[in-house]
Amino acid sequence: MKTVGIEQTTLDSCVREAQDDRVLVTRAGRPVAIVVGLADFDEEQIRLGISDEFWKMISARRRESAITRAELERRLDADDPK
DSSP states (O other): OOOGGGGGOOOHHHHHHTTSOOOEEEETEEEEEEOOTTTTHHHHHHHHHHHHHHHHHHHHHSEEEEEEEHHHHHHHHHOOOO
C-alpha cells in the first residue's frame, strides 16, 4: 500500500495509482482516506463489496460449521424429486 500526503497529490493521481495498489491518503501525517482501484471489478462485485448486509451474511456464515462434500451430495439427492 502506498501512502501519500493529501497536500502532495491529486485525486487523478491517486485513482491512477490505486489501479495497481491501494493508496492511503494522509493529512498532517494522519490517515484520512483509502483509494481502491475498481477497474477490474464489475458492478455486482462493487455493490457486494460495499454492502453491509452482504458482509453481515458472510460473517454469520463463517460462524456456522462446514459440511463434507458427501453430506452436501446426500442433501442434494434428498431434495431431487427425480
